[in-house]
Amino acid sequence: MDNGAVYNQTTELQREPQSKPCACACTLHRLTPQRLLLKAAQALLSLLAFILEEIVESCILCGGLYFFEFISFSATFLSILILTVYCTSAYEKVEKDKLIKLDFWVTTVVGVLFFVASIVFAATSDKSSVETVAIVFGFFASIGFLADGIHFFMENRKVKENKVENTGNTQNTPENQPLNN
Numbered sequence: 001m002d003n004g005a006v007y008n009q010t011t012e013l014q015r016e017p018q019s020k021p022c023a024c025a026c027t028l029h030r031l032t033p034q035r036l037l038l039k040a041a042q043a044l045l046s047l048l049a050f051i052l053e054e055i056v057e058s059c060i061l062c063g064g065l066y067f068f069e070f071i072s073f074s075a076t077f078l079s080i081l082i083l084t085v086y087c088t089s090a091y092e093k094v095e096k097d098k099l100i101k102l103d104f105w106v107t108t109v110v111g112v113l114f115f116v117a118s119i120v121f122a123a124t125s126d127k128s129s130v131e132t133v134a135i136v137f138g139f140f141a142s143i144g145f146l147a148d149g150i151h152f153f154m155e156n157r158k159v160k161e162n163k164v165e166n167t168g169n170t171q172n173t174p175e176n177q178p179l180n181n
Contacts, residue, residue: 030086038148039083042107045141046075046114052134053121064117064124065131068138071117075110075141082106104152111145118142 028036050072059065082103085091091099118138125131 028087030091034151035148038144038151039079039086042141042144042148043076043079043083045137045144046072046079049134049137049141050076052130052137055130056128056134057130058126059124060126061124064121068117068121068134071110071113072138072141075114075145078106078110079145104149104156107145107152108149111142111149114138114142114145 031039050069053065053069053072056065085094085099118135121131121138122135125135
């Protein structure tokens with residue numbers, strides 16, 4: 001006796017396997033428009049600073065130039081990497097809290113280091129036009145990184161204040177009301 005027909009009708013229907021989103025799919029909805037604009041500006045400004053620094057043909061005191069080169073390339077790489085994680089399906093594979101902390105600290109530290117590197121490069125440069133423009137883009141990029149860090153800090157501060165306000169008013173919740181006798 002073939003019982004296959006009986007069991008097929010009473011069991012759960014087989015679902016189609018869910019298709020995984022394309023690894024190259026891009027979404028811009030995970031960042032607010034302000035943060036997305038800041039992230040894109042960071043990547044663009046640090047890339048421009050790096051490219052302009054690479055155009056410099058000669059230097060007398062090259063230590064500042066090399067430090068600026070290292071920081072501008074690192075800033076470009078890290079900003080593009082973080083933006084890629086936020087905008088692709090890689091975001092689903094990382095822990096959100098760790099990504100947020102990493103984003104904050106990377107953005108803030110890179111902003112401070114970019115600012116220092118721009119100052120050092122400005123102090124040791126030969127004052128050529130290409131060096132001056134690279135330094136200006138370095139300062140603009142550092143302002144972008146620091147503005148993102150400050151914006152991020154202020155957003156989290158507001159969220160924490162709202163949580164404290166909401167948890168502080170628990171007197172009228174049903175769990176705190178006396179039982180009806």
